[in-house]
Amino acid sequence: MLRLAGYTLLFTICAAFAQTKPPQTAADRVGLYFKGVNDEILDMAKDFPEDKYGFQLKPEMRSFAAVIVHVASGNVYAAKAGRGEQVKWDELDPKNYKTKADVVALLEKSITDSMATMKEFPEGPKKNLEPWLAVMQHSSEHYGLLVAYYRANGLVPPNSRPKK
Secondary structure, three states: OHHHHHHHHHHHHHHHHHHOOOOOOHHHHHHHHHHHHHHHHHHHHHHOOHHHOOOOOOOOOOOHHHHHHHHHHHHHHHHHHHOOOOOOOOOOOHHHOOOHHHHHHHHHHHHHHHHHHHHHOOHHHHHOOHHHHHHHHHHHHHHHHHHHHHHHOOOOOHHHOOOO
């Protein structure tokens, strides 16, 4: 009986190890984090009240909408660099995105395009993580700035709300 229990335990352990996934590559992890920070910003873009999209912390700073467009600009840069294109940071003009729906659609498209580039050109992140890391850091910094926009308006950012 004890021997049968031992074999059963050994079989269970082997089956558990067989089901574990191999370690992710650095490029895979960068892709997950890149998408993660962009999804957090997308949640904010969808959640922030449309009547406050023009809000600026100070007159010389970007509006909430302009920050979202700026983040999308970074994603466009990463996608172009990821495809191996000669690229410079081409700032998208926030004036071309007049409504919350326009801004959200732009951000969604920039995320979709950059993630598609990672899948279509997997050698890009494997050969050169720099543009992805740079844009991910950039977006993370703007995530923090967007939290300040929320707090200045008496709002709680989506990630700071109690989980249900």
